Amino acid sequence: MEERGSRDRGGGAPATANGTERRQIFVELGEQNFDAIRLSAYRTACKLRYVQKKCNLHLVDVYHVIEAVRDVGLNAVELAAGISNTRLENLVSLLFNQLAKRLPTTHTVDPRHSTALLVDFLLAAVDSEAGGRLTVLSVKAMLAMLCGGKLLDKLRYVFSLVSDSNGVLTPSKFESFLREALKLPTAVHEGPSFGYTHSAARSCFPQHKRVTLNMFLDIVADPPPQCLLWVPLMHRLADVEHVYHPVTCSFCRSHGITGFRYRCLRCRGYQLCQDCFWQGNASGSHSNQHQMKEHTSWKSSASKLGRALSRTLGCVSSREPPRPTYPEEPERTLNMANIVHTNTHTNTHTYSYSHTHTDTHTHTHTHTRPTSASPPIPIGHRACAEESVICLLSLKTVQRSSKWSLFM
Numbered sequence: 001m002e003e004r005g006s007r008d009r010g011g012g013a014p015a016t017a018n019g020t021e022r023r024q025i026f027v028e029l030g031e032q033n034f035d036a037i038r039l040s041a042y043r044t045a046c047k048l049r050y051v052q053k054k055c056n057l058h059l060v061d062v063y064h065v066i067e068a069v070r071d072v073g074l075n076a077v078e079l080a081a082g083i084s085n086t087r088l089e090n091l092v093s094l095l096f097n098q099l100a101k102r103l104p105t106t107h108t109v110d111p112r113h114s115t116a117l118l119v120d121f122l123l124a125a126v127d128s129e130a131g132g133r134l135t136v137l138s139v140k141a142m143l144a145m146l147c148g149g150k151l152l153d154k155l156r157y158v159f160s161l162v163s164d165s166n167g168v169l170t171p172s173k174f175e176s177f178l179r180e181a182l183k184l185p186t187a188v189h190e191g192p193s194f195g196y197t198h199s200a201a202r203s204c205f206p207q208h209k210r211v212t213l214n215m216f217l218d219i220v221a222d223p224p225p226q227c228l229l230w231v232p233l234m235h236r237l238a239d240v241e242h243v244y245h246p247v248t249c250s251f252c253r254s255h256g257i258t259g260f261r262y263r264c265l266r267c268r269g270y271q272l273c274q275d276c277f278w279q280g281n282a283s284g285s286h287s288n289q290h291q292m293k294e295h296t297s298w299k300s301s302a303s304k305l306g307r308a309l310s311r312t313l314g315c316v317s318s319r320e321p322p323r324p325t326y327p328e329e330p331e332r333t334l335n336m337a338n339i340v341h342t343n344t345h346t347n348t349h350t351y352s353y354s355h356t357h358t359d360t361h362t363h364t365h366t367h368t369r370p371t372s373a374s375p376p377i378p379i380g381h382r383a384c385a386e387e388s389v390i391c392l393l394s395l396k397t398v399q400r401s402s403k404w405s406l407f408m
């Protein structure tokens with residue numbers, strides 16, 4: 001079902017209406033100094049998070065993508081089929097027009113501008129591979145990886161693309177998906193670290209083993225295979241974006257740290273802001289070879305003492321609840337319980353890293369799983385709060401639609 005005249009970009013001619021907008025996102029990306037980040041997973045996640053926010057795609061979740069894909073009639077088209085740039089523009093434009101209608105009046109987006117930026121970026125991503133062609137799978141894979149919302153929902157959608165009718169992963173389909181998804185890091189010049197290779201795809205899953213949904217989620221989400229490290233990191237970046245730590249960075253001396261905070265496990269009281277840590281900055285007797293602990297929240301001594309006391313008295317659990325287990329049968333209808341309850345907000349997330357190896361930093365972590373209950377959103381997670389509000393608004397649309405078919 002190849003569409004005729006699908007690629008009209010011969011000789012580098014602009015694909016979208018406005019050639020200036022076409023390149024704008026890459027120019028602005030280049031001005032952000034992300035290349036100073038020494039850890040490739042963080043560098044890639046920061047670049048793609050930037051692109052995501054610039055296009056307003058952080059306000060769109062995977063269910064909005066599924067809905068728009070269905071509305072433009074791409075849900076029934078086979079994944080390998082090529083599509084035209086015009087059809088891509090129609091899909092993306094629908095996505096942002098629906099977003100504009102959904103947003104509260106305090107938020108405004110320009111659907112035309114967002115469409116131009118995103119279409120431009122996606123086409124550049126497709127072109128990042130020699131002989132790359134725009135297919136239904138490229139569009140679904142890239143939009144699913146780049147949109148906002150919950151990581152688990154996105155991964156469940158991905159599984160629906162790469163599994164057979166018995167709910168078992170098909171390795172060749174997963175390889176095709178990965179080839180498309182890894183065009184995103186390649187588009188932001190991170191191909192050397194996260195570009196597609198056949199061996200990268202093969203190393204993701206144990207060979208000759210039946211991989212079902214829950215096993216897939218375990219393998220891809222915690223901790224992810226090397227080639228997908230940037231995916232959960234994008235979500236963690238979003239979670240900490242507005243987290244404030246009232247401490248002074250030991251290197252740049254700026255008071256008040258926003259985002260991740262890193263504490264040296266050897267030098268007492270030595271703490272770095274994320275920019276200083278990511279750039280490998282170190283001062284005094286501290287070295288960037290020391291192991292650092294990554295913090296995603298700030299707790300005062302009084303609140304830590306209170307929590308320790310409550311734990312001693314058995315008032316709070318010291319363990320994070322496990323990720324919900326999903327039915328292994330292939331999903332065909334929307335199960336609202338699975339959507340509403342999934343929660344990836346975390347304020348107790350700690351990772352340990354050192355710069356000992358360029359990118360494969362030591363990874364002793366206590367990983368927070370999404371909870372099946374819905375705890376209150378922690379203070380300081382304003383970004384999460386905003387995105388949750390938008391998700392709730394969108395669910396109203398979902399509930400109204402009885403013919404809503406999931407993951408097609």
Ligand SMILES: [Zn+2]
Nearest residue numbers: 249252273276
């Ligand atoms: Zn600093």
Ligand SMILES: [Zn+2]
Nearest residue numbers: 264267286290
């Ligand atoms: Zn140190």
